[in-house]
Structures are given as C-alpha cells and as structure tokens.
Amino acid sequence: MYEESVIKLSEKESLLKSFVLFFLVIEVFLSFIFYQYEKIEEEHMRENLFLEMKNYSFFFDDERFDIDIVAKSSKEQLYELYFDKDSLYILVPFPANQDDLVKVFYPKKEYKALLDVMRHSILLQFIFLSLIAILISLLFAFYSLSPLRKSLELLETFIKDIIHDLNTPITSILINLKMMDAKNEEVESITKSTKTISMLHNNLNTYLQEAQFASEKFNLRELIDEQVDFFAPMYDYLQWDVDIENIVLKSDKNAFSRVIYNILSNACKYNTSDGSITIKTHNNILSISNTSYGIKNPSKIFERFYKESDRGLGIGLHIVEALCKQLHIEKKLLVKNNIVTIHLYLDKVTLN
Numbered sequence: 001m002y003e004e005s006v007i008k009l010s011e012k013e014s015l016l017k018s019f020v021l022f023f024l025v026i027e028v029f030l031s032f033i034f035y036q037y038e039k040i041e042e043e044h045m046r047e048n049l050f051l052e053m054k055n056y057s058f059f060f061d062d063e064r065f066d067i068d069i070v071a072k073s074s075k076e077q078l079y080e081l082y083f084d085k086d087s088l089y090i091l092v093p094f095p096a097n098q099d100d101l102v103k104v105f106y107p108k109k110e111y112k113a114l115l116d117v118m119r120h121s122i123l124l125q126f127i128f129l130s131l132i133a134i135l136i137s138l139l140f141a142f143y144s145l146s147p148l149r150k151s152l153e154l155l156e157t158f159i160k161d162i163i164h165d166l167n168t169p170i171t172s173i174l175i176n177l178k179m180m181d182a183k184n185e186e187v188e189s190i191t192k193s194t195k196t197i198s199m200l201h202n203n204l205n206t207y208l209q210e211a212q213f214a215s216e217k218f219n220l221r222e223l224i225d226e227q228v229d230f231f232a233p234m235y236d237y238l239q240w241d242v243d244i245e246n247i248v249l250k251s252d253k254n255a256f257s258r259v260i261y262n263i264l265s266n267a268c269k270y271n272t273s274d275g276s277i278t279i280k281t282h283n284n285i286l287s288i289s290n291t292s293y294g295i296k297n298p299s300k301i302f303e304r305f306y307k308e309s310d311r312g313l314g315i316g317l318h319i320v321e322a323l324c325k326q327l328h329i330e331k332k333l334l335v336k337n338n339i340v341t342i343h344l345y346l347d348k349v350t351l352n
Contacts, residue, residue: 018141026133050081057092068103220247239276251349262316289341
C-alpha cells in the first residue's frame with residue numbers, strides 16, 4: 001500500500017535520526033573517556049618504566065635496559081625520566097667519578113611498541129563498547145519510534161474511514177446528477193462541486209493505497225481542455241492562456257489527470273486576484289505557470305503536509321511528486337519574479 005510505504009519511510013527517517021543522535025552522544029562520551037584513559041595508561045607506563053630503570057640502577061639485572069657513562073650536566077636532575085630521539089632514560093650517580101653520571105636508558109622503539117600494544121588493547125575495548133552502544137541506540141530508537149507508529153496507524157485508520165464513508169454518497173450523487181438536467185446552472189454547480197469532492201476523495205485514496213496503473217493512449221490536449229473547463233468557470237477572474245500541441249501519451253490517464261488537477265488546483269488557489277495561468281507544450285515538455293505572491297521555500301513545496309498558508313492539507317503536490325515517480329515523468333519547479341512554473345518532461349510517455 002502507498003500509505004504503508006510512506007509510513008515506512010517516515011519510520012525509517014525517525015528511526016535513523018533517533019539512532020544517529022543517541023549513538024553520536026554515546027560515542028562522543030566514550031571517545032572522551034577513552035582519550036583520558038589512554039593518557040592515564042601512557043602515564044602509568046612511563047612511571048613503571050621509571051621505577052624499573054631505577055631498580056635496574058641498583059642491580060643491573062634487566063636485559064631490557066642498557067647503560068652509558070655521560071658527563072654530569074647542571075640542566076638534568078637525578079632520578080628524573082627524560083626523552084631523547086632514541087630512548088627514554090634516567091640519570092643516576094656514578095660512585096667512582098663525581099664528574100660523570102650513569103645513564104640508564106630504554107630504546108624508544110621498544111617504548112613505541114609498548115604504546116602500540118596498549119593502544120590496540122584500548123581500541124578493541126572501544127570497539128566492543130561501541131557495538132554495545134549501537135545495540136543500546138537501536139533499542140532507544142525503536143522505543144522512541146513507538147509513539148510515531150501509533151500516531152501514523154491512527155492516521156491511516158482515520159483516512160480509511162473517511163474514504164469508506166465518502167465513496168458511497170459521492171457515487172450516488174454523481175449518478176443522480178447525470179439523470180438530471182445538466183443545463184440547469186444549479187445542477188452544473190453541484191456537479192462541479194461534487195467532482196471536486198470526488199477528486200479530493202481520489203487524492204486521499206491515492207495517498208492511502210498503492211495505485212494500480214494501467215497504460216492507455218490518450219490525447220494530452222483533450223485532457224488539458226477538460227481540466228481547464230472544470231477550473232476556469234470557478235476562477236473566472238484569472239486569465240487563462242492555453243497552447244497545447246496535439247500530443248498522444250501512453251500512460252495511466254486517471255493518474256495523469258490527477259497530476260494536472262492537483263497542479264492546476266494549487267495554481268488557482270494560490271494565485272493573485274488579477275493573475276494568470278499559462279499552459280503550454282514545447283519539445284515534449286508540458287509547462288504550467290501561474291502568477292503568485294511568491295514561495296518562501298520552493299525546495300519544500302512537494303514535501304508531504306508542507307503548506308505555506310492555512311489552506312489545504314499539504315498533500316496535493318506531494319501526490320504530484322508520488323504519481324510522477326510512478327508514471328516515470330520528470331518534473332522541475334522554477335520560481336522567478338513571482339511566476340511559479342512546473343515543467344513536466346513527457347519524453348518517456350509520449351508516442352512519437
């Protein structure tokens with residue numbers, strides 16, 4: 001079902017964001033802890049080496065260390081740990097000569113090897129705790145997703161009930177209107193209003209269910225004229241400019257009609273009081289333009305439930321987005337000088 005796919009996308013997005021946010025918080029916390037832990041372990045390693053070198057200076061019984069005789073210097077203190085380019089070392093007194101000192105040193109290469117072993121061990125611990133963090137983050141994300149899932153299930157049930165309750169009366173009204181005098185203005189007005197409700201009903205049904213598309217041939221000009229004839233009387237204050245080439249399409253006519261209906265409905269509702277709507281084709285591109293007061297966020301205009309005023313439900317252009325993908329029709333939105341244009345690229349559905 002279409003709505004189920006939307007719910008899954010919403011759930012996946014919410015799940016991913018919750019997981020990433022919680023996991024990043026844990027990882028930052030773990031990184032800080034392990035950074036400090038590494039510094040502490042390195043300091044302990046130096047202290048242990050210092051104590052072992054100091055003990056070695058008394059007994060000289062550890063093969064890891066070596067000694068050298070160096071001249072006494074006022075800059076270096078006895079029994080302090082120092083580094084040079086090749087080793088770690090301490091200086092101890094040389095009883096046989098007061099002007100010299102014994103240098104007990106440990107190769108820096110060996111020291112770096114010890115550091116690598118220590119850091120490898122810490123890295124394994126970090127990876128292990130990160131895996132636990134992933135599990136905890138997933139559990140947290142699924143837990144936080146539960147209210148969203150309940151809300152979406154409630155929305156789905158609500159829309160199903162609306163569609164079920166609307167289907168019978170709309171069908172009954174349309175059937176009875178066909179039996180009445182179509183030339184009567186009141187009847188025509190009721191017919192148009194009922195068709196509007198029927199199209200909204202179809203939008204809700206499209207939003208809820210996975211559409212079953214059928215491929216059929218139809219004339220684009222005839223379909224556009226039918227939609228214009230429907231909207232133009234209701235928005236007679238707008239200037240309509242229609243120039244459609246004689247193009248035959250092979251696609252789902254009902255779905256394509258809903259695409260045009262939703263675009264024109266949006267173009268009419270959000271037009272200016274003395275505005276215009278232009279519909280034309282060129283090189284298998286259907287362009288629908290309308291004057292407007294501008295769009296604040298053009299990049300969001302096709303998002304589900306997005307709307308820039310209190311009017312509408314915010315699903316009309318989202319349904320256009322979904323149907324165009326299903327019909328393999330590329331679209332492009334342009335906003336320039338308060339003129340909004342939607343281009344529909346019909347190459348894949350045009351019969352040459």
